[in-house]
Amino acid sequence: MMRNGFRSCALVGLLLAGLAAPAHAQDEQERAKLLALVNEVIQDDARHARAIELGRDRTLLCAQCHGEDGNSRTPEVPNVAGQNPTYLLEQVDKFADGRRKNFVMQSLTRDFSMEDKVNIAVYYASMPVKPLSADPILAREGARIYGAVCQMCHGDDGRGEIGYARLAGQQPQYVVDTLKRFRTNARRSVSEEDMKRHDVRMEQVTQNLSDRDIEALAAYIALLK
Ligand code: HEC
Ligand code: HEC
Structure with a gap:
């Protein structure tokens, strides 16, 4: 069930990626390669099971912050459970080469092999996201903005697509911090070196x-299932 879900998602994602994000051809190529590799693993039962096992072993250190099953233990740390595997892979690469800045994450990801990254992404992607609570009145306000501005990329249920993060059930404090970081980049002239995170699309939508x-x-977002 999980596997079919991912496959159809991937197809829609490819279409959307073409429409909504005319990104660099090189990024698209890289993404297609990663996706092909992840799909190869996910579609082969034996390899999938093995990747989950190896991924679990490789994430022992990560559990301290992200939880054993990828459901974060602290509000500032993102859930990685249920996250799109290609998005996870991309973020790991961004930490590893310094495009995204966080001291712990940069140190931990630098020495991962391609295989480690794929196993970790497949492991977290296969874990269910635990439900969170939030103020329902505030959430109703959020729903209006989401529908108008965010849905076109992150999907109507916040599940994201290949290059777009899954948002559903994400830690609210982490989401607030992240959106404010993008907004700061857009509003002030922050040098790229000082940006903890940089994405032109997210900077435009948050400004x-x-x-x-x-x-x-x-x-x-916290209440989305
Ligand atoms: C000391 C706590 C800590 C540990 C240990 C840790 N992380 Fe993280 N991780 C974080 C924080 C904090 C962030 C968010 C950084 C930011 O605000 O941009 C993060 C972000 C991430 C992201 C990006 C998620 C997203 O939604 O964009 C991934 C993927 C990730 N970590 C994977 C890992 C893996 C794999 C390991 C183990 C090898 C690990 N982390 C270990 C604290 C930790
Ligand atoms: C044009 C497409 C697009 C739109 C519209 C968009 N996003 Fe994003 N969003 C992205 C991309 C691409 C990323 C990944 C950025 C990166 O790699 O750092 C992202 C990342 C994020 C993240 C970080 C996720 C994580 O796990 O770290 C959050 C939170 C987010 N978006 C929320 C929103 C919200 C809320 C809106 C509406 C106000 C929105 N986005 C609208 C493309 C979009």
């Missing part, structure tokens, strides 16, 4: 959001 909008979006 006109108020703090209240951001809190509302985080509440809505």
Whole structure:
């Protein structure tokens, strides 16, 4: 069931990626390669089971912050359970080469082999996301903004696609911190070196959001299943 879900998602994702994100050809090539590799593993029962096993072993250190099953133990740490494997792989690469900055994550990801990365991504992707709670009134406000601005990339249920993060059930404090970081990049002239994280698309969509909008979006996202 899980595997069929991912396959159809991947197809829609390819179509959407073409429409919504005319990214660099090189990125697209890299992404297609990673996706092909992840799909190869996921579609072969024996390799899939093995990847999950190896991924679990490789994430012993990560459990301290992200939880054994990828459901985070602290509000500032993102859930990685249920996350799209290609998005996870991309973020690991961004930490490893310094495009995304976080001291612990940069040190931990630097020495991963391609195989480690695929196993870790497959392992976390196969773990279920635990439900969170949030203020329902705030969430209703967030739903309106989400539908108008975010849905076109992150999907109507927040499940994301190949290059787009799954948002459903993400830790609200992490979402608030992340959106504010993108907004800061967009509003002030932050040098690329000082940006903890940089993405032109997310900078454009956050630049006109108020703090209240951001809190509302985080509440809505936390409640998405
Ligand atoms: C000391 C705590 C800590 C440990 C240990 C840790 N992480 Fe993280 N991780 C974080 C924090 C904090 C972030 C968010 C950084 C930011 O704000 O950009 C993060 C982000 C991530 C992300 C990006 C998620 C997203 O939604 O964009 C991935 C993937 C990830 N970690 C994987 C791992 C893996 C794999 C390991 C083990 C090898 C690991 N982490 C170990 C704290 C930790
Ligand atoms: C044009 C496409 C697009 C739109 C519209 C968009 N996003 Fe994103 N979003 C992205 C991409 C691409 C990334 C990954 C950025 C990166 O690699 O750092 C992302 C990342 C994120 C993340 C970080 C996820 C994580 O796990 O770290 C959050 C949170 C997020 N978006 C929320 C939103 C919200 C809320 C909206 C609406 C206000 C929105 N996005 C609209 C493309 C989009």
